[in-house]
Amino acid sequence: MLVVAALGGNALLRCGEDVTAENQRENVKKAVHALADIVRAGHRLVVTHGNGPQIGLLALQNHAYDPDKTFPLDILGAETEGMIGYLLEQELENQLGEGFPVATVLTQIAVDPGDPAFEKPTKFIGPVYSKDEAEKLKDKHGWDIARDGDNWRRVVPSPEPKKIQDLKVLKILLEQQVIAICIGGGGIPIVRQDDGTYTGVEAVIDKDAASALLAEEVQADALLLLTDVKAVYKDFDGPDEQAISQITVTEAEAFDAPAGSMGPKLAAAARFARTGDFAAIGRLEDAPAMLAGSAGTRIVRGD
Secondary structure, X not given: OEEEEEEOHHHXXXXXXXXXXXXXXXXXXXXXXXXXHHHHOOOEEEEEEXXXXXXXXXXXXXXXXXXXXOOOXXXXXXXXXXXXXXXXHHHHHHHHOOOOOEEEOOOEEEEOOOOHHHHOOOEEEEEEEOHHHHHHHHHHHOOEEEEEOOEEEEEEOOOOEEEEOOHHHHHHHHHOOOEEEOOHHHOEEEEEOOOOOEEEOOOOOOHHHHHHHHHHHOOOOEEEEEEOOOOEEEOOOOOOOEEEOEEEHHHHHHOOOOOOOHHHHHXXXXXXXXXXXXXXXXXXXXXXXHHHOOOOEEEEOOO
């Protein structure tokens, strides 16, 4: 079975932890146990991952170096892909041994420059600011800002992924039985210019949407969306809370879930489940059990 496993931010940092190399390395060791078990069970594996805390750290470092000179998001995204990919790659090699080759691919993903998301930025990025600080940065850099709890943060567009620019490379790796680590943070967003060349763009692609596109393109059998929640729940955190073991594509698309958390995961799972065998949402440590159908929430075709 070819499995695409999309790791949430908890794979590298637990809630409230400092963004240190030591914390990330320790959490990667724990995360890779479940991934290694999938490979040991005889499955082929592609790993994707988030990068929210890491890109925020790089933005802070950039701000400390020179507040008047900001690095483009596509470059920051590429940096985090390399950093996180290195940690995952090394630990997979440590746990699986040299008989299982692993490679990290900095993955460019083309988006439509006319995507409506560019007119309505919604994705929080980088550190938090007071309102006054945020307004000054907005005026200086032309940023969009929005309230995030008691603070203010920069918001950027989150366009739909349209084309995986490095798909041919990824397919070659899979043909050679290489475990590929790719599409970090949703991939590096690029747009095609009028002269046919590509350039990076200030945006962040949803990691789960990009992972679903990848799973479709490589004709994966299963898509695992791995987070820190056991399953999708009815009445989550309410008096009638109940875990859902299986849900159809139609039910997943109609499910009332928060846009900032489970909503994108259900949308991505439903998209892939229309063509693949199944998608599943659940805890990272339960990944092997999710493949067996004994943990998480499975999304399947059907009315």
